Amino acid sequence: MIVCSCNVLSDHDVRSAVEAEQTRSTSRVYGCLGCSAQCGRCARTVRRIMDEALGSAHAASCNGRARSSEP
Ligand code: FES
Known part of the structure; x- marks a missing residue:
């Protein structure tokens, strides 16, 4: 799905870049x-995809245990 129409970026493009860079910087x-x-x-959508990608990377680095969203 295209998430940035100005640059024609898909959610897959954003996830790949986040996984390659391991960054929390949208720029x-x-x-x-x-x-x-x-x-x-697209900033909010890109940020959400980044958070999801980094969250799953963190969960994977913690022996695959999912993080709880409970406080
Ligand atoms: S939709 Fe305009 S910068 Fe992404």
Whole structure:
């Protein structure tokens, strides 16, 4: 699914960049994909995909145990 129409980036593109860069910086994700944020409409969606990707990477690094979302 296309998540950034300005740069024609898919959710898969964002996940791949996050996994390659292991970063919490949206600008580094755009940079890794050879572009930069334009209108900013996709920022929240890109951030959510990043959080999910980094969350699953963290869970995998903790012997596959899922993190609890409970406080
Ligand atoms: S939709 Fe991503 S910068 Fe515009």
